[in-house]
Amino acid sequence: MTFSCQNGLRARRLLFSLLLHITWELGSGQVRYSVLEEAKHGTFVGRITQDLGLEVGELVSRLFRVVSKGRRDYLEVNVQNGILFVNSRIDREELCGKNPVCSIQLEVIVEKPLQVFHVEVEIKDINDNPPVFPTKSKNLFFSESRPLDSRFPLEGASDADTGSNALLSYRLSPSDYFSLDVQTNEELSQSLSLVLRKALDREETSKVNLLLIATDGGKPELTGTVHLLIKVLDVNDNEPEFDQSLYKVRLLENTANGTLVIKLNASDADEGLNSEVIYSFSGDVPLSVRNKFKIDSKTGEIRIKGQLDYEEAKSYEIQVIASDKGTPSMSGHCKVSLKVLDINDNAPEVVVTSLSLPVLEDAPAGTVIALISVSDRDSGANGQVTCSLSPQGPFMLVSTFRNYYSLVLEGPLDRENMPAYELVVTARDGGTPALWAEASVSVGVGDVNDNAPVFEQPEYTVFVKENNPPGCHIFTVSASDPDALQNALVSYSLVERQVGERPLSSYVSVHSESGKVYALQPLDHEELELLQFQVSARDAGFPPLGSNVSLQVFVLDENDNAPVVLPPHAGVSPVTELVSQSVAAGHVVAKIRAVDADSGYNAWLSYEMLPEVGVGRSPYRVGLYTGEISTTRALEESDGLRQTLLVLVKDHGEPLLSATATVIVCLVESGLSVKASSGVARESEVVDMSKEKVLGDVNVFLIIAICSVSSLLVLSLLLYVALRCSTSSQAVYGSGKPTLVCSGGMNSWSYSQKRGQRGCSGNGVVKNDLMAFSPNLPSCPSSEDRSPQLETGSAPTCKVSS
Template identity: 75%
Template sequence: MGFSGGGGLRLLHCLLLYSAWQVGSGQVHYSVTEEAKHGTFVGRMAQDLGLEVGELVCRLFRMVSPDRRDYLEVNVQNGILFVNSRIDREKLCGRHPVCSIHLEVIVEKPLQVFHVEVEIKDINDNPPVFSVSQKKLFISESSPLDSRFPLEGASDADIGVNTVLTYRLSPNDFFTLDIQNNDEQIKPLGLILKKLLDREETPELHLLLTATDGGKPELTGTVELQITVLDVNDNAPKFDKKIYKVRLAENSLNGTTVIKVTASDMDEGANSQITYSFESDVPANVLSKFSIDPMDGDIRVIGEMDFEESKSYQIQVEATDKGIPKMVGHCTILVEVVDTNDNAPEVAVKSLSLPVPENSPSGTVIALISVSDRDSGTNGQVTCSLSPPGPFTLLSTFRNYYSLVLEGSVDRERVSAYELVVTARDGGSPALWATASVSVAIADVNDNAPAFEQPVYTVFVKENNRPGCHIFTVSASDLDAQENSLVSYSLVERRVGERTLSSYVSVHSESGKVFALQPLDHEELELLQFQVSARDAGFPPLGSNVSLQVFVLDENDNAPVVLPPYAGVSLVTELVSQSVAMGHVVAKIRAVDADSGYNAWLSYEQLPEVGVAGSPFRVGLYTGEISTTRALEEIDGLSQMLLVLVKDHGEPPLSATATLSISVVESRQALKASSGVSRSVASAGKEAMALDVNVYLIIAICSVSSLLVLSLLLYVALRCSRPQPGIYGPRKSTLVCSSEIGSWSYSQQRRQKVCSGEGGAKSDFMAFSPNLPPCSGPADSTEQQAVAQDHSAKISKQHQSTKIQGEIDTHSG
């Protein structure tokens, strides 16, 4: 079965790589004994790894040892692994049972990596070793038979059987060697006394202890045992008394002598030389307070003597001679400490019932205070006092205990906490005293309702606001604390026309922000009055209301509407005699605007006809009358088309157009046409009459408006000249900010309905609010500046309207 093309070659290549991986992934294991000489044969590495000896050089054969030591080396000529340097197993692996050297063999072209492990075998090259060469033992001649004296064994650096040790002792009459076998590797050694010692007969013994390992050949180690027989001391020192009693004043200075003890010994020589010391089991408080001179037995004070810490001390003293073995005598010293007035009273608040509700009745126990004095007698008798004076007092309940009692009324809004000082004074001379501070916090009860800064707020909002916009924020403060001061806001529901108040506005219960839920329409609703309720979270809850007057300001959102007969898309033709004089009124355009103020102030403008110049007609700027500017001529033609633009004064201005056709006829034709259009003539008479009425009406409205403005200015001046008493007392006027308008205002909006021509009544006059500084809120600063500029522009237009009204009056006259 053959392979075709590149597929067969790829399969053969994969088989070769797999075979190479199988060879390269194996591991070769060798072993060699430690201390082998240089050049000792270890193994045929190239052959064992399946490598050709002749390719070792060209394939860049190299061997790497992880520890970078050159213990082993490979001859690249024959592929044999041999010992290159001395190998000390104990230095390389210590006492580890298995010691190996791991090698990595790397060849290239192709790259292969092999792992070789060479185990180092132990040989018996280390003899047993004792820690010292000579061991000194001191054994009393009075030691009983079978007494055991422990010895330290030897150690061997080898492993396995090479480290198994056996011991033997040189022959003697007094001691035998004792070896205890157990499960542990360590075998305790000891000497067992088999014959009583006599120092006068045998003062010293010299023995040799030998240790032999289990290797081949055997290695040994020795230690010399030098035994000294000690003399027996058979007389102990004795004190004059068994018990000594001493009185010592507390606070005695360091170095003060407490007592001097003396002991005697009937022995001679070193056995009669005595040293003094405290017994080994003397308590730590004795060692920290007293010291003893070892030579003369003088006991002195070294620490602070405190009667309150310990009223007495019991000191165990021993006298030890210098004999061998040493003999000891004992005595007891009882030290009584005498009290002095050195401790100030201690004041502790054992129980504190805080905070104290501000409506707590008189006699309420607030705290239990304990007083104590570590002194005794009159030095420990304590009396207490309280300062500063206030609605609290101290009552003695029983010995060393006082009660802190409320004896008056407290008001958290007036004083939220009292800092009291309790003074305790003892009966010593001089008297000592101590103080303790007690902070009494007054807990709040819900006795204050939320309060607004003003009873009424006036807010101005532009119409066509976006739904959900923020128009104002009400804020009420509560003098109470915690939940009693947590204020929530809600609307006082009522009906506004056919709808509920909640369909127009809402208030956030936590922040007090008032939002307009839908766009407001000045033409539908000019003033929205409602109340917001603020209620705290106390029990029972308390609340108050504030009134809001929201004035909806007009925007230019209604375009002018041209009234019939020039409304719509139909073309109206007007007939004019060719012999009319200059100033003859041909027609009158009437239009109305649903807005108010400047937004409803209309002007009329004739749009130039393309390709026609020098029209003999003009349109009155504010009357809408189309009249001739000169006598008609033949060059004017028999008919002309006029396009009139009606534009209001809003920002931006809105406009509408009216189109009419004017036909020029001879005088006789005009008379004939007049009989056919008598109704049109009558209508023209009515229009002239309506024009006269409009002129007089505008003059009357301007007069009344001027009087109204003067009255408002006089009222404001009188209002500002004297304070207005109210339920909140005299205070400065507070500006009201509307985030949607961005201006400060107290003015009230007044509107008068004016009838324009045949149209319905419309708003033609408004008293605008003054342009005052904008609010300082960072979120609405850009909008406030824009609105402020809008108000400035309106004021400028107001001045222009005065001049224009004068022109209208002159033209009407």
């Protein structure tokens, strides 16, 4: 139908042009030519001179010229041959546009004589212009909800040619959705429309590309095209859709704040506002999720807000909504499942749950001291905890249950060596790198009474001067106990013994707390030279423990006893000694014997002759240390028949003490000494017999004393060494160390019975000291060891006291 309409239109136009040409020819007497447009330069148009009746040879002479009215010189006449030809390109559309008749009017002027001719050259149209649409492409908009058979007008093409060359026909590129409808009215004007043949779906086909082709009636045909881009307008009939309904994400718990978790993408098949998606969390997303994550409403990026902690939450489920901006708005949903991966970011925790302290030092091995629990908030190897104990000691850790340990006693304890232990329990996890924690455990060792008090020395030697005031402090014993508290509280007491016939407590006492030893009464060296006893130290533990220490108290002598003259010169009445007048110098008249109850220097006696008043130089002298009165020269009558000698006996103490002895010396003639009266003779015999008896007794006692002293000396030395070396605290009582006292004389001997130098043992046996002077005794030690310097030439004698 479209092609039949176009053929009819062409025929009408051709007939119209032919009638117009015929009418123009009849009404004009001018010369008419025709030429096709776009003819080349020099194209023959007509023989103008011939047609005008002019001679070719006269053209120059008659000044032949051709004038174009207001036009370019499209045409020119060759004056040589009189031919009209095309001088330049002729474009009919440029000259005449859409006019159906297009011609060039020429005036041919010939002078001599002047003639003017009118020539019309018709420019014939050729099909040199294709149909042209207003634009090369055109955008059309159809709503996807537009009904079928809807029409959309189109603008047709134009053709600069005329006639049949301008008769246009149209066709549309094949399409399932659209067809072309061409309507021609009475003025041969055409109306074009697009008709919708199939329902549109923008989500299926958002745009349709069509090509509208216009073809003219020329030979050859020329075509023009326009590109029709039909955009299907969206209707909000599609909801946004995510790529996945479930997204799975895994993140380490130390992921930094602001890190991208996932970028969601929801697509909406609509377009425009209907396809613009806004992302948000679902309304039922808990606050804990909102505090940890945020979502960008435009990009759909979910980022961390805050800090993830595996120990707080191991996973999160986030419901996300994608809503478009259409009206009404439509939305799609998805879920993001986020799993938090654990890292070793938690150090183990060590808790000492219970302690049994202090631990008694006699606690057996295996005693449980403390219960220790460890934990780690991490998981897997990061949460597997192992424990160790330091420093190494009598303790060990025993695993009793998962993450529970017992601190157990492994070896013996000794509070005195180590009163407390500072233990460190280290818990280390299995992460990489490993984390650890430490807990200090102070284990105090409780004391038990396993140590007896110990004195600083096994034996003490104390020196006390005699005649001390009653209750004076003579010494302090001290014992230490390495135990603690009551077990180290030491009290002191005497180990009661008999000293002679009296108890030890009558002599000394000890303070129970301070250990001070007091003498309860004045001590007398002459009565008690050595006091041996034991002090006991006992702690307050249960059961109590104790130990003893021995004390040797030596009573030091003071010069508190004056010398005592022994009989026969000890009486109040002086002793009369008969001396023959014929005795020579050095004759011993008498011997003064004296003793001193003191000892040492205090008992070392010297004799001195006191001068008699009114008497000149006495013929008698007394030995300084022997007490022997002897003559210094031969006696004379002038010396007198009777002479009283006064002998002073003094010790070496401080202060010096002394005694006197009076001896009356009577001179008798030599014969009279034999013929003495019977009374005198008897008296002399009694005296001689008494002297002999005393000397005999002295010899016996001297031998016994020497043997006893030697034995006691050896025994004392052995006992003293044994006490020094022995670790036993058993008290031993014995005699004191023998004292060697030396004296000298003038090759004579004397003795003095010493009173009361005694040593007290546990049995209280009293022994008398004997001082004897004899030239037969062994010599004393060297002068460096002797206390006094002996007179030169005197025979040394020794005093041995036991």
